[in-house]
Amino acid sequence: YISSEFTDAPSYFVKRFNLFLSGKTAGESKSDMQTENEEEEDASVEEYVALTNYTGSGSDQLSFSSGDTLLVHSKPSSEWWWAELKGDIGYVPASYLRQDAAAAAAEEEEEEDEDPWQDEEYFGSYGKLRLHLEMLSDKSRTEAYRQVILSNSASLRNKVVIDLGCGTGIISLFCAQLAQPSEVFAVEASSMAEYTRQLVKQNGCEAVVTVLQGRAEEIELPERVDVLVSEWMGNCLLFEFMVESVLVARDRWLKEGGVMWPSSATLTLVPCQANSYYAEKMAFWEQPYGLDFTPLQPLAQQEFFTKPKFSHLIEPDDCLTTPCDVLCLDMYTLQVKDLEEIKGQFHFCLEKSGVFHGFTAWFTVHFESLETGGATVELNTGPNSEPTHWKQTLFMLDRPVSVFAGDSISGNILLRRNSVWRRHMTVTLHWSINSSTEETDTTQVGTKSFPMWR
Ligand SMILES: N=C(N)NC/C=C/[C@H]1O[C@@H](n2cnc3c(N)ncnc32)[C@H](O)[C@@H]1O
Secondary structure: OOOOHHOOOOHHHHHHHHHHOOOHHHHHHHHHHOOOOOOHHHHOOEEEOOOOOOOOOOEOOOOOOOOOOOEEEEEEEEEEEEEEEEOOOEEEHHHHHEOOOHHHHHHHHHHOOOOOOOOOHHHHHOOOOOHHHHHHHHHHHHHHHHHHHHHOOOOOOOOOEEEEEOOOOHHHHHHHHHHHOOOEEEEEEEHHHHHHHHHHHHOOOOOOOEEEEOOOOOOOOOOOEEEEEEEEOEEEEEOOOHHHHHHHHHHEEEEHHHHHHHOOOEEEEEEOOOHHHHHHHOOOHHHHOOOOOOOOHHHHHHHHHHOEEOOOEHHHHHHHHOOEEEEEEEEEOOOOHHHHHHEEEEEEEOOOEEEEEEEEEEEEEEOOOOOOOOEEEEEEEOOOOOOOHHHHHEEEEEEEEEOOOEEEEEEEEEEEEEOOOOOOOEEEEEEEEEEEEOOOEEEEEEEEEEOOOO
16 A cells, blocks of 8 residues: 555655666766755664565666565655665655664664673662662561571671672671671672761661672672571572572682581472453453453463463462472572573462462472571561562463362473573473363463563
8 A cells, every 4th residue: 555645755865866877886976966954864774674565666766575574775854765676776755664673673783782681780770779678678578588687696696697789788787686606797799888987877787797898709708607698589589699699709709618607599480360450451351441452361361371470469269279399499509501501390289269370380499407406597588478668479361260179280481591691481380180070181281481570
């Protein structure tokens, strides 16, 4: 379809085009052309991608197919540009082109120079109070770390501790306030560190706590440590991959026989209902104000169900069965290379009928006691514990499946770290639903990958 405004090409092109046909290149023709404004001639060639097919009319228009990459030499008007395609040059309708593909490619070029750890953005975000306020306001999280220090206070006497990623220094202050370690190195890479130093002084802990500003992988300590404590867990346990920093610091600074807090981390999964979320994002389009908006549902699926939903609060009743621990990380033996790809199996026997909307994941970490046989402290972020700022992570299937008591759902989960963007991963779920009724045994299989976030 060629709308009317594309037929009367400005005379400028005809002159340019004829010069081109006469074998003069764009450069040579410059001297012969009095263009309205010189800089169009000088504009560097820009790559554009054709949005759709176009059949040029008249010998001085280019024809092109959707997806073609055109080199735009100049843009004398908003409707018509002077472009080149596979050696041909002519004018093209500007509105048929988009630069975002080329710009995205350029952007990609640019991003390649971007830090794969995105540390400027990452540590920039922790230089502000918002996230620290959220973490400090999370009572179950913060009280769990306080409980660890309190219940190990005797054993912490004269010990050397590193608090990795100390933020405002809360854990280090607990150590100095509730126990008598000989030294706590509070390591913080963001600009929060200078305030953390003030908090240490303000609370009279500077004799014990030393704040070091820098990345844990790069700072130098005067000695090895007895205890490495850190609150490193991200959404779905690993997002942000701060755990890598913890492992590097462990290998570099933890004494033989030293203690890791947390000592282990478990990822738990459960098939679940998510009626309200589904209603809000998908069912909504069925009849808003009595109209049928269902053609928007594929968009809704793409926009709302492609990525995991962070901070989802699942009700215990939404769990279709008993949750299953799919991954267990031992913080003493886990290696950085193990983080590239972590796989876990699951097998669920459904105890009640319902709608299988997706899977929900959460984590639990354990802090072993410094005293042999002492009590382990647990921080559980699941639906049967006090909610935390992480809440849970919801992975929505493309479409819900009705399931019945007696059915089983088995499969595996794969956390694959992004090889470029080192704080990101993709979670891939494979599942098969086995329904057994008197007549038939049916199996429905499914798989879906959820980028988090790249
Ligand atoms: N996501 C959760 N739970 N906690 C995030 C907590 C992150 C805190 O630890 C700091 N941090 C993270 N990685 C490092 C590192 N390699 N060296 C020094 N400080 C670091 C951040 O700046 C935040 O203050």
